[in-house]
Amino acid sequence: MTSPEVDPAEGNPRGQAALLGPIEVRALAEELGVRPTKQLGQNFVHDANTVRRIVTTAGVGRDDVVLEVGPGLGSLTLALMDVVASVIAVEIDPVLAARLPTTAAERAPELADRLTVVGADAMKVMPADLPAAPTALVANLPYNVAVPVLLHLFSEFPSLRTALVMVQAEVADRLAAVPGNKIYGVPSVKARFFGEVRRAGAVGRQVFWPVPKVESGLVRVDRYAEPPWPIDEEHRHRVFAVVNAAFAQRRKTLRAALATWAGSPAEAERRLVAAGIDPSARGETLDAAAYVRLAEVEPLDPIG
Structure with a gap:
């Protein structure tokens, strides 16, 4: 076992956030009276290994300002706080948005100042609504609006260099499909207007609460370093x-x-x-x- 990496700028130990497990997720939901809704696409991740894998696959580090959409109870948020400069979490549910800073303070007190929570609809959020320009999007996107949210954020936030999002497996396949594939369509083309798109892994159903009826997948989008066409x-x-x-x-x-x-x-x-x-x-x-x-x-x- 290696010692936790230390942030040279602030002396904060990394890897010290107490991540949420199944018991903690259910306890938080019960405390808040939260019943996951299909309307908001709420399925909470409760597996620490899964959120660590998402952060690693995203490739984010200490120089990144990460935008997280739909943080929910904070499972992925806590894992991100371990390794990035700051996390801006956009949450539409006011109950969840109000609780997240407390969860961060309780489970990662040395890192809590890295989190900013913005109560807003991700489909309407604009650069002026955020305290800083995000460099990366890392999120378990609400499955019912995943593609519109992804396209909106890449359209309105030119500072986003990369995205690693968890979406319904079928949507992940469509986003990453190439010309000639029968599932290649509107999402495939529009995502590639902004950057390179690829499938980045699968996520099992059992890491969520409640367990969804669909499979999940990871998609990575890397914005073109030099856009091959105007993007205005x-x-x-x-x-x-x-x-x-x-x-x-x-x-x-x-x-x-x-x-x-x-x-x-x-x-x-x-x-x-x-x-x-x-x-x-x-x-x-x-x-x-x-x-x-x-x-x-x-x-x-x-x-x-």
Whole structure:
């Protein structure tokens, strides 16, 4: 057994947070009168090895300001506090948000000042709502809004360099799918607009309370160090509009699927050819770069 690493700047021992186990999770929930709700996607992790593995896979360290969405009772939060500069936990449930600082003070008193809790909806949170610019997202995302939350945060927080999120296994597969795969779709393309995406592991059902009915998986997103295309809001909306249209009728050729978006089948074909794309191809065969090229083709007769 090795000695805990010491933070050279502050002298705080690392690895000293008392992580939550099944007994502690249930006791906290009972104390707060919390009954996990499907509406908020609440399933609390109670396995210390799992949260340590998530932190290790995330690759975060002492220079990172980590954004955690949906910290719940604090299982992952405590593990993150051991190794990063600070954790900004965004929690929509006011009861859970109010209790988390106390849990941190009780179970990691030397590290408690590394935690800031923000009571907010992750789908609406903006940089001005946070005390610092986060460098990494590490979270067990609420499964019912996982993809919208992930895309919103990468859109609004350019400081995020990386993300390691736990989501429903099926969603993880879709996010990490590559062109030509039958499950490749809108989430796959939009996530790759921001960075490289890969599956980063599986998580068993038994590490949660209550035990979910679905399997879980880890997905890692690493933002492009040098974006291969503009990522401003206007450009992003243009690209995402094409992606939405292409997959709304995924069985159709792109010439047909994009007819409404372009104004007519003929205009859709013209733009596809201009972007170097076969009009008879289908949406699931194009990578993110192809969608960006297509979005950048100007209309034949621009309006306004």
